[in-house]
Amino acid sequence: MRTLNHNCIFCKIVLKNLPNAIIYEDEKFLAFMDKYPINHGHSLLVPKEHFKNILEMPIKEVGEMHSLVPRLAKAITSVLGSDGFNINQNNGKSANQIVPHVHVHIVPRYSIEKVRGQWPMRKIAQIKELENLAHKIRENIEGL
Numbered sequence: 001m002r003t004l005n006h007n008c009i010f011c012k013i014v015l016k017n018l019p020n021a022i023i024y025e026d027e028k029f030l031a032f033m034d035k036y037p038i039n040h041g042h043s044l045l046v047p048k049e050h051f052k053n054i055l056e057m058p059i060k061e062v063g064e065m066h067s068l069v070p071r072l073a074k075a076i077t078s079v080l081g082s083d084g085f086n087i088n089q090n091n092g093k094s095a096n097q098i099v100p101h102v103h104v105h106i107v108p109r110y111s112i113e114k115v116r117g118q119w120p121m122r123k124i125a126q127i128k129e130l131e132n133l134a135h136k137i138r139e140n141i142e143g144l
């Protein structure tokens with residue numbers, strides 16, 4: 001039986017109780033488009049079980065989660081046509097972790113960005129737009 005926290009926004013997404021744009025799913029992990037993307041194609045990978053940070057997670061699962069990252073990043077960058085990407089995994093408020101459920105950010109970066117090396121402003125994305133993008137990414141992951 002998986003541990004979930006019913007007040008947690010990511011647990012609600014895992015339970016499909018919130019609109020979401022899923023790009024990958026298996027028994028233990030779920031990846032979806034960030035609703036407040038830093039950049040076009042910003043995606044999140046989460047364990048389906050509620051862990052506050054990676055110190056609460058079994059080491060093996062931390063490894064499994066991170067080994068999914070290149071696979072997802074490959075599909076995301078090929079669909080979005082980005083030149084690079086950042087991988088970010090924050091633990092704790094002081095480290096800028098906003099949702100206390102482990103998540104890995106995959107943020108595509110584009111060489112045409114005006115200010116290189118700086119984080120663009122967060123935007124609010126339309127769920128329909130995210131769903132369309134998620135669909136393309138999903139197809140690309142399956143093809144790998």
Ligand SMILES: [Zn+2]
Pocket residue numbers: 004005008009010011012049050051100101
């Ligand atoms: Zn949670």
